[in-house]
Amino acid sequence: EIVLTQSPGTLSLSPGERATLSCRASQSVSSKSLVWYQQKPGQAPRLLIFGASSRATGVPDRFSGSGSGTDFTLTISRLEPEDFAVYYCQQYGSSGYTFGQGTKLEI
Amino acid sequence: QVQLVQSGAEVKKPGASVKVSCKASGYTFTVYYMHWVRQAPGQGLEWMGMVNPTDGNTNYAQKFQGRVTMTRDTSTSTVYIELSILRSEDTAVYYCARELPGQTYFDYWGQGILVTVSS
Numbered sequence: 001e002i003v004l005t006q007s008p009g010t011l012s013l014s015p016g017e018r019a020t021l022s023c024r025a026s027q028s029v030s031s032k033s034l035v036w037y038q039q040k041p042g043q044a045p046r047l048l049i050f051g052a053s054s055r056a057t058g059v060p061d062r063f064s065g066s067g068s069g070t071d072f073t074l075t076i077s078r079l080e081p082e083d084f085a086v087y088y089c090q091q092y093g094s095s096g097y098t099f100g101q102g103t104k105l106e107i
Numbered sequence: 108q109v110q111l112v113q114s115g116a117e118v119k120k121p122g123a124s125v126k127v128s129c130k131a132s133g134y135t136f137t138v139y140y141m142h143w144v145r146q147a148p149g150q151g152l153e154w155m156g157m158v159n160p161t162d163g164n165t166n167y168a169q170k171f172q173g174r175v176t177m178t179r180d181t182s183t184s185t186v187y188i189e190l191s192i193l194r195s196e197d198t199a200v201y202y203c204a205r206e207l208p209g210q211t212y213f214d215y216w217g218q219g220i221l222v223t224v225s226s
Contacts, residue, residue: 033211037152044202044216045152056214088152092211096168097142097154 006100019076023089033092040085109133111217118223126189129203136184137161139205147199193224
C-alpha cells in the first residue's frame with residue numbers, strides 16, 4: 001500500500017501570505033491519481049485539485065497543484081481568510097485509495 | 108443540482124451492526140461509482156470501499172473485508188453501507204462520495220453520518 005506523508009502537520013500563516021503544502025508518497029504515484037481536498041470543521045471534504053494540477057470547478061486560481069513521482073505540492077498564492085482549513089492529499093493505486101494525514105493551515 | 112443526502116446519526120453497542128444510507132439526486136445514479144470514506148474524531152480520512160450502482164459490484168478495502176457490505180437500490184437511487192461486529196474504534200463520521208469511473212477522485216460528498224459505538 002502506498003503511504004502518503006503530508007508536511008508540515010500544521011502551518012501557521014497570515015492572510016495574504018503564500019502557503020506551500022507537501023505530499024510525499026512512499027512509492028511513485030501516477031500524477032493522474034493525485035488529488036487534493038480541503039476540509040473545514042464540521043464539513044465534508046471539498047475537491048480542490050485532481051490529476052495533480054487541474055483545478056476542480058469553482059476553485060479559485062490562487063490554488064495550484066504540482067509535482068510528479070513521489071513529491072507533490074499544493075500552493076495557495078495569497079491566503080484568504082476562508083482558506084484556513086485542513087488539506088488532504090489522496091491517491092489511487094492497486095490497493096485502493098489512500099489519504100495523507102492532513103495539513104492544518106491556521107492563522 | 109447534485110446532492111448526496113445521508114441518513115441520521117446512529118448509536119450502537121459493541122458487537123452490533125449498523126446500516127446507513129446515502130440518497131443521490133441531481134444526476135444519473137448509475138453513471139457514477141459510490142464510495143464510502145470514514146473519519147474518526149479528530150483524525151484523517153480512510154477509504155472503506157465502493158459499489159458500482161449499475162451492477163452492484165463492490166470493491167472493499169482489505170481492512171474491512173468480511174465486516175462491511177455495500178449495496179444499492181436503483182429504484183430509489185440510494186446506496187447503503189453495513190458494518191458489523193462494531194467496536195469502539197469504528198466511532199467515526201461516515202461519508203459517501205461519488206466518482207466518475209476512471210477519474211480516481213471524489214467530486215461530491217454527502218454531509219456525513221456520525222456513528223458512535225459505545226457500551
